[in-house]
Structures are given as structure tokens and as C-alpha cells.
Amino acid sequence: MKIPRRLQPLVDDGLIDAVLGQLMSGKEAQVYVVRRGEEHCCAKVFKEARQRSFKQAVQYQEGRRGRNSRRERAMAKKTRYGQREQEQAWLNAEVEALQRLAAAGVRVPAPLGFVDGVLLMEMITGADGLAAPRLDDVTLGAEQAVAHHHAVIREVVRMLCAGLVHGDLSEFNVLLDAAGPVIIDLPQAVDAAGNNSAAMLLRRDVDNMRAHFGRFAPALHDTDYGREIWALYEAGELHPDSTLTGRFAGDTTAVDVDELVTLIEDAREQEAWRLAREAQDEE
Numbered sequence: 001m002k003i004p005r006r007l008q009p010l011v012d013d014g015l016i017d018a019v020l021g022q023l024m025s026g027k028e029a030q031v032y033v034v035r036r037g038e039e040h041c042c043a044k045v046f047k048e049a050r051q052r053s054f055k056q057a058v059q060y061q062e063g064r065r066g067r068n069s070r071r072e073r074a075m076a077k078k079t080r081y082g083q084r085e086q087e088q089a090w091l092n093a094e095v096e097a098l099q100r101l102a103a104a105g106v107r108v109p110a111p112l113g114f115v116d117g118v119l120l121m122e123m124i125t126g127a128d129g130l131a132a133p134r135l136d137d138v139t140l141g142a143e144q145a146v147a148h149h150h151a152v153i154r155e156v157v158r159m160l161c162a163g164l165v166h167g168d169l170s171e172f173n174v175l176l177d178a179a180g181p182v183i184i185d186l187p188q189a190v191d192a193a194g195n196n197s198a199a200m201l202l203r204r205d206v207d208n209m210r211a212h213f214g215r216f217a218p219a220l221h222d223t224d225y226g227r228e229i230w231a232l233y234e235a236g237e238l239h240p241d242s243t244l245t246g247r248f249a250g251d252t253t254a255v256d257v258d259e260l261v262t263l264i265e266d267a268r269e270q271e272a273w274r275l276a277r278e279a280q281d282e283e
Helices: 005-012 069-077 080-103 142-161 198-214 218-222 225-234 257-282
Strands: 018-025 029-036 039-046 111-115 118-122 174-177 180-183
Touching: 005 018, 005 029, 005 039, 005 118, 018 039, 029 118, 080 111, 080 118, 142 180, 142 198, 142 218, 142 225, 198 218, 198 225
Parallel strands: none
Antiparallel strands: 018 029, 029 039, 039 118, 111 118, 174 180
């Protein structure tokens, strides 16, 4: 096939030897099968910001901290420089997440390199040696659905133990290879400890998986792994091998409204102090 413009520099530099074909096109990127020596791998070409339908919502950006305070302020103020830096940070996020999760034993494609907005990574294959199918493309028996659901929940737990929440998990970004589910597409992954939306996003990820697998195994609709997992995480009791029940009993203790208002006011004062200090530093 004709080599796509974005991949030509990688061919010219000898990072890949050939482009064999397009594997898929999504809201974030186009994925190609490429050859490096005798190895087949994937090249994920991220679309330019104006072409992407997935928005870099503040919800996903919160908690991502850089080492450069000038860059952080520029990103917050949305200056031209800040927007360029924010775009680069968004593109780097998937590489960093894959490296972090692979090191933690999460089943994700191994990252092989990242050059000019192109992510080279391991190609996930099925038992036939061809590209592994997405969950959305597979019809499951009830027993298979329960087994794969259990495996995905285990990966979600491992991810959270590594400090990350996928944030957009669905049947469209889970592949099935010969050994089971593999999690893909992570540019929007959020920091579990630093993002106020992390609990909601984790529950949504888990609920999406429950809804999908529940089509084949209706008993899964009665489970509540999302809230159970987050409760264990908040209590400092979540481990990769934690025993889960799929049941959750919420706290019925009455909320102390006065104490809550005091905490909110304290947080506002601390934020006002922080902003004032930043303004002084810029002068």
C-alpha cells in the first residue's frame, strides 16, 4: 500500500521497514500494521487536535502534573504555547500509561517507541496469528462472558493499584487474544489519586463492562464491582489479588453538613492563597 504521510519519516529513518495495511480508524487515531525486520507491530497515528472527536476534557486533564511550572501556568491560561504543550502532554499520556501499566503486569500492548505523534507498539494477535478482535466483534457464550468479565475486572484492579483509571473503557477498546482480554487506547487515562473524577470514571468503566458482558450472562447485571473496588481503594485495602464479591453496601451514616461546608471553605481559602502566590511568582 501507499505509505501514509505521517509514517514516511519512520520508514526513511529505518524505524519501520514496511506498512502492510490499515488495521482500524477511531476517534483518536488510525492504526496500521507495520513490519520491523521480521516482526509485525502496530503504528498508532494520532490525529491532529482539530480532527479528533474525543475532546481533551478538563475532567481527564486534572491531576496530570508536569515538572515545569511555566509550562503548567501557560497550559492553565490556554496561551498558544500552553495549547501546544497541552497537546504534546495529551499525546505523551498514552505512552506513559502503557509503560506504567506494563511494568505493573497489566495486559496492555507493549510500547516500542513514540516518534512525531506515532506510537509504535506490540501487535496483539489471536490464536490464528491474525490481529486480535475487539470485544464488540465477538459473540460469547454465558460461561465465556463470565470468565472474560472476571478477567477484565482483574485488569481494572491492577490498573488502579498502579494508580490509573482507564476513563473510557468499553467493548471497543478491549481486544481478545488467545489468553483473554487486553486493554487498549489509554490517552485519556486519569491519575486515581489526583483526579476528582477518578471514582466516577472507574465506576463508569466497570458499568460499561457489566452492560456488555451482561448481554451474554444476565446474572452479571446484579453485580456492583465498581463501587466495591473504589471503596477498597479508598480504604487502602485494594491489592492486585484482592478477593471481590461484586456486592457493595453503601454507608448510611448521616452527613455532617456543617463540617462539609467548613471543609469546602478551607479548600477555597487554600486555593486563593495558592493563586496569589503564583501571581507573585510571575511578577
